[in-house]
Amino acid sequence: MELPFSESYRIKMVEPIRKSTRQEREQWIKEAKYNLFMLKSDHVFIDLLTDSGTGAMSDKQWSELMLGDESYAGARSYYKMKAAIKDILGFDYFLPTHQGRAAENVLFSTIVKEGDVLPGNSHFDTTKGHIEYRRAFAPDCTIDAAADTQLQLPFKGEMDLDKLEKVLRETPHEKIPCVVLTITNNTAGGQPVSMKNIRDVSALCRKYDVKLLLDSARFAENAYFIKTREEGYADKTIKEIVKEIYSYADIMTMSSKKDAIVNMGGFVAFKDEELWKKCQMFCVMNEGFITYGGMSGRDMNALAQGLDEGTEFDTLETRIKQVEYLGKKLDEYGIPYQRPAGGHAIFVDAKQILTRVPKEEFIAQTLGVELYLEAGIRGVEIGSILADRDPVTRENRYPRLELLRLAIPRRTYTNNHMDVIAAALKNVYDRRESITRGYKITYEAPVMRHFTVELEKLG
Numbered sequence: 001m002e003l004p005f006s007e008s009y010r011i012k013m014v015e016p017i018r019k020s021t022r023q024e025r026e027q028w029i030k031e032a033k034y035n036l037f038m039l040k041s042d043h044v045f046i047d048l049l050t051d052s053g054t055g056a057m058s059d060k061q062w063s064e065l066m067l068g069d070e071s072y073a074g075a076r077s078y079y080k081m082k083a084a085i086k087d088i089l090g091f092d093y094f095l096p097t098h099q100g101r102a103a104e105n106v107l108f109s110t111i112v113k114e115g116d117v118l119p120g121n122s123h124f125d126t127t128k129g130h131i132e133y134r135r136a137f138a139p140d141c142t143i144d145a146a147a148d149t150q151l152q153l154p155f156k157g158e159m160d161l162d163k164l165e166k167v168l169r170e171t172p173h174e175k176i177p178c179v180v181l182t183i184t185n186n187t188a189g190g191q192p193v194s195m196k197n198i199r200d201v202s203a204l205c206r207k208y209d210v211k212l213l214l215d216s217a218r219f220a221e222n223a224y225f226i227k228t229r230e231e232g233y234a235d236k237t238i239k240e241i242v243k244e245i246y247s248y249a250d251i252m253t254m255s256s257k258k259d260a261i262v263n264m265g266g267f268v269a270f271k272d273e274e275l276w277k278k279c280q281m282f283c284v285m286n287e288g289f290i291t292y293g294g295m296s297g298r299d300m301n302a303l304a305q306g307l308d309e310g311t312e313f314d315t316l317e318t319r320i321k322q323v324e325y326l327g328k329k330l331d332e333y334g335i336p337y338q339r340p341a342g343g344h345a346i347f348v349d350a351k352q353i354l355t356r357v358p359k360e361e362f363i364a365q366t367l368g369v370e371l372y373l374e375a376g377i378r379g380v381e382i383g384s385i386l387a388d389r390d391p392v393t394r395e396n397r398y399p400r401l402e403l404l405r406l407a408i409p410r411r412t413y414t415n416n417h418m419d420v421i422a423a424a425l426k427n428v429y430d431r432r433e434s435i436t437r438g439y440k441i442t443y444e445a446p447v448m449r450h451f452t453v454e455l456e457k458l459g
């Protein structure tokens, strides 16, 4: 008999989580104004709000915390992180920052000016925010296929080379500080980018003499997909694949809260010494001195260790197979989600489930609240609350897709938890016809309203 798959670790520390009753949850979600962000985590049984900073560090990472060197300048921990970035990613220069968006802030403060154009494959929201805040533009050059949730493609997060070349050709050279390639493509559902696409994007950048920035939060998951899905990579190690990926890049920004499996941290890395030097000023001003930036010594140690573990095949296989496992359960129950299952999350297609809830009443949010009420599971709405209002007309924007994202933290939950998530969704799915009304907004902030929005139940 073939042995089934199992996790590549055992557990030596546990954190209790508490179940609750439906009655309790009804009270709590009402108090939270039906905004899942406003719930106390103690009132959540399985928390799938994000996979960012919510992973479980290993015994070695916890040990590294004790070895941290907290010197202000030239700390051992800085050199440990520097060595990991050089060995694993191949970059000579870097600046530590407190998380991914801070890396973007340091880099874009230096290289982006008003009117600039930074094409990419579905920029992450903070990336786009940092670009647009500087009155620059972030044209989306993702392949069209990424928007079709039922299309089964191995590399659904890719850059459309024709769209990219059009932008590069039609924009004055001095207005393009860099091209942003995000691996994996978070916004498109954790969908990967092939090595061929990375190579081709890099070649286009060379042709137009433009720098290539890899937004790298989930670069290791992307490398896993290259190994398991792209011809010619099956026999290469993840670390060999990662080396090749970064041989094509000039700059990388990294939210280490994802694939480096730490709770906080990030960095921006450079091939070019001169650019590193230019960026130092914003690092010192906004983050901290260049050898710690936004991080403490112990956290730099844990990050260095996490980069090593996060680029091991076993770690990635355990993680991605768990997301896949949840996807297969949903298949079994006929619940529609963005296919194929992404590296870090399942995006449930709320519009296809709650067909009776009008879009003006926030379909994906309604599904998110129902799932919480059902079993204390917290996902996050990727729909019209997140899409916010049009900045000019102030009308609500209704995106084509209404998704409920279930992000799976690394090394945190077991497959039994996945079974509970799937069963809870099935229960909601089975009573979908009885869910006809959603919510209306009673308070919203002028920007990024989803975090603090207050809602009232309709009907």
Ligand SMILES: *Cc1c(COP(=O)(O)O)cnc(C)c1O
Binding pocket: 052, 099, 100, 101, 102, 124, 126, 127, 182, 186, 215, 216, 217, 218, 254, 255, 256, 257, 258, 265, 266
């Ligand atoms: C999370 C993320 C960021 C921002 O990182 P933070 O650590 O959350 O600030 C940037 N890009 C991508 C693709 C991400 O997933």
